[in-house]
Amino acid sequence: MSERTQHAEPPRTGTPGEVLIEARGLTKRFTKKGAEPFVAVAGVDFEVRRGEVFGFLGPNGAGKSTTMRMIGCVSPSTGGSLRIFGLEPSAAGPAIRARLGVVPQEDTLDTEMQVRDNLHVYGRYFGLPRAVIKERTERLLDFVQLADRGSDKVEPLSGGMKRRLTIARSLINEPEILILDEPTTGLDPQARHVVWDRLYRLKQQGTTLILTTHYMDEAEQLCDRLVVMDKGRIAAEGTPRALIERYSTREVLELRFPLDEQDQAAEKLAGVADGVIAEKVEVLPDRVLVYADDGETALQAVRARGLEPMTALVRRSTLEDVFLTLTGRTLVD
Known part of the structure; x- marks a missing residue:
C-alpha cells in the first residue's frame, strides 16, 4: 500500500x-x-x-x-x-x-x-x-x-x-x-x-x-x-471494557438444549446462580446463558445437576451481554 x-x-x-x-x-x-x-x-x-x-x-x-x-x-x-x-x-x-x-x-x-x-x-x-x-x-x-x-x-x-x-x-x-x-x-x-x-x-x-x-x-x-x-x-x-466489567461477568457459558427440554433445564439451572458458581442465568428463545467468572466451573455445576446440553460454549463476556443486562433484549428488536 x-x-x-x-x-x-x-x-x-x-x-x-x-x-x-x-x-x-x-x-x-x-x-x-x-x-x-x-x-x-x-x-x-x-x-x-x-x-x-x-x-x-x-x-x-x-x-x-x-x-x-x-x-x-x-x-x-x-x-x-x-x-x-x-x-x-x-x-x-x-x-x-x-x-x-x-x-x-x-x-x-x-x-x-x-x-x-x-x-x-x-x-x-x-x-x-x-x-x-x-x-x-x-x-x-x-x-x-x-x-x-x-x-x-x-x-x-x-x-x-x-x-x-x-x-x-x-x-x-x-x-x-x-x-x-x-x-x-x-x-x-x-x-x-x-x-x-x-x-x-x-x-x-x-x-x-x-x-x-x-x-x-x-x-x-x-x-x-x-x-x-x-x-x-x-x-x-x-x-x-469498563462496561463489560461493570455489568457482566468475566465469562459466559452458552448452553443449548432440545427445545422441548429447555424450560425444564432452565428450572434446574436456577440454583446455579448463587453468586459463587454463577451470577445469573438468562433464558433466551434458543439458548441459556450462564454468567460466571469461571465458565468451566459453571459447566461442571450444570452437569452435576444431571443436565447434558446439546452444545456448551465458554466465551468471554461482550457488549451484547451488557445490552441484555441493561435493556432486557437484544440490540436489534
Missing part, C-alpha cells in the same frame, strides 16, 4: 482531549395535534472530546439517531443545552455544519454520476475552489481504495464500495467531527473490515468520530467510549 493511500485529509488542529460537544439535559419532544408529546430523547448528558471515537448504542427507537440529528444541526432540541465547538446550534447551525462530516445510515449518492463527480459536486456545496476539490478528491479516493474506480458510475459498485465512497464524500470539507449513522449495516464481513480499517486510520490522524451501530464487535473495535441508550435515556456510559 502506498504512503499516499494511507493518508486522508489532515484534521484541523486543536488541543487533544478538549471537549468538542457538550450536552446537558438534552431533550427532544415531538408533538402532534391531538396527541400526547412523544419524548424521543429524555434529558441526556454527555461529552465528546477531540480525537476520540464516541459511540451511541441501543435498541431501535432508543433515541440514538435523534441525538445524532441534533448534533448534526438538522433537528433542533426542545430542552436542555447543546454546544458544539462552543457554539449553540440554534444560533450557529451553518457555521457548525461547515466543520462536520456526515455519513447517513442510507447512502445518498448520485448513482448516475461518476464516482469522482459525486465528490466534486459535494465539494461545491461547501464553496470550495475547484482546484482544491480536485486535489482532495484524488487523495480521498486513494484513501478509501477507490482510485481505480473514479471514472466509473456509482450504480454498479458493490455495497462496500458505495459505503467507502460515502465516507470519502463526507471528508471533502476536512471535517473536525465525522458523524456516522450505522456505517457498516448491510455489508458483508470483508467489506465491514475494510471500512473499519479506514475509520481506524482517521482516528489515528486525530479525527473525532461519533457513530451509532448495531454491531457489538464494531463498537468494541472502534469506540474509545460509548453510551448505552434505552427509551430516550442513557443507561450506562464508559469504555467498552
Whole structure:
C-alpha cells in the first residue's frame, strides 16, 4: 500500500482531549395535534472530546439517531443545552455544519454520476475552489481504495464500495467531527473490515468520530467510549471494557438444549446462580446463558445437576451481554 493511500485529509488542529460537544439535559419532544408529546430523547448528558471515537448504542427507537440529528444541526432540541465547538446550534447551525462530516445510515449518492463527480459536486456545496476539490478528491479516493474506480458510475459498485465512497464524500470539507449513522449495516464481513480499517486510520490522524451501530464487535473495535441508550435515556456510559466489567461477568457459558427440554433445564439451572458458581442465568428463545467468572466451573455445576446440553460454549463476556443486562433484549428488536 502506498504512503499516499494511507493518508486522508489532515484534521484541523486543536488541543487533544478538549471537549468538542457538550450536552446537558438534552431533550427532544415531538408533538402532534391531538396527541400526547412523544419524548424521543429524555434529558441526556454527555461529552465528546477531540480525537476520540464516541459511540451511541441501543435498541431501535432508543433515541440514538435523534441525538445524532441534533448534533448534526438538522433537528433542533426542545430542552436542555447543546454546544458544539462552543457554539449553540440554534444560533450557529451553518457555521457548525461547515466543520462536520456526515455519513447517513442510507447512502445518498448520485448513482448516475461518476464516482469522482459525486465528490466534486459535494465539494461545491461547501464553496470550495475547484482546484482544491480536485486535489482532495484524488487523495480521498486513494484513501478509501477507490482510485481505480473514479471514472466509473456509482450504480454498479458493490455495497462496500458505495459505503467507502460515502465516507470519502463526507471528508471533502476536512471535517473536525465525522458523524456516522450505522456505517457498516448491510455489508458483508470483508467489506465491514475494510471500512473499519479506514475509520481506524482517521482516528489515528486525530479525527473525532461519533457513530451509532448495531454491531457489538464494531463498537468494541472502534469506540474509545460509548453510551448505552434505552427509551430516550442513557443507561450506562464508559469504555467498552469498563462496561463489560461493570455489568457482566468475566465469562459466559452458552448452553443449548432440545427445545422441548429447555424450560425444564432452565428450572434446574436456577440454583446455579448463587453468586459463587454463577451470577445469573438468562433464558433466551434458543439458548441459556450462564454468567460466571469461571465458565468451566459453571459447566461442571450444570452437569452435576444431571443436565447434558446439546452444545456448551465458554466465551468471554461482550457488549451484547451488557445490552441484555441493561435493556432486557437484544440490540436489534
